[in-house]
Amino acid sequence: MTINATDKIQEALKERAHDESRPFCYSDYITVTPNEDGQAFCPKCGSDDLMREVEGVGVEYGYEWVMEHIVKEDGERVDIEDMHRDLLDEIYPAVKFGELEYSASHVLETIDPTAFNMGANEYADSMVEEGQLIELNGDYYRLDGITE
Numbered sequence: 251m252t253i254n255a256t257d258k259i260q261e262a263l264k265e266r267a268h269d270e271s272r273p274f275c276y277s278d279y280i281t282v283t284p285n286e287d288g289q290a291f292c293p294k295c296g297s298d299d300l301m302r303e304v305e306g307v308g309v310e311y312g313y314e315w316v317m318e319h320i321v322k323e324d325g326e327r328v329d330i331e332d333m334h335r336d337l338l339d340e341i342y343p344a345v346k347f348g349e350l351e352y353s354a355s356h357v358l359e360t361i362d363p364t365a366f367n368m369g370a371n372e373y374a375d376s377m378v379e380e381g382q383l384i385e386l387n388g389d390y391y392r393l394d395g396i397t398e
């Protein structure tokens with residue numbers, strides 16, 4: 251799974267992916283309308299081995315690609331380094347040398363960029379665990395109605 255998120259978010263995303271895609275028979279290359287019970291069988295070949303179609307986007311098996319598409323399309327990409335800078339500056343006071351003043355985030359980022367980056371990633375991962383962010387291929391997103 252390339253999407254990293256809480257189970258609750260994965261489930262909500264899959265539900266949205268279901269709503270925003272339609273069953274599709276690849277052999278007959280037609281969109282299939284589900285029956286009253288929500289079951290989908292191709293009216294031509296009778297198959298229930300169907301792909302999912304997102305109009306104008308593509309046709310593929312499974313929901314994962316639809317979920318990825320929704321996160322990328324509707325999500326707001328978060329700059330985790332910026333988020334980490336804000337956090338550091340909230341927690342730690344600026345460093346002063348007489349008249350000179352340097353924000354805590356600037357000091358850490360300049361002196362130890364490795365530690366800064368590790369901190370940013372740890373912070374972002376903890377937000378994923380709390381259901382506030384979704385990670386997709388190393389990028390982090392907020393998604394209205396899905397993340398908290």
Ligand SMILES: [Zn+2]
Binds near residue numbers: 279293
């Ligand atoms: Zn068919």
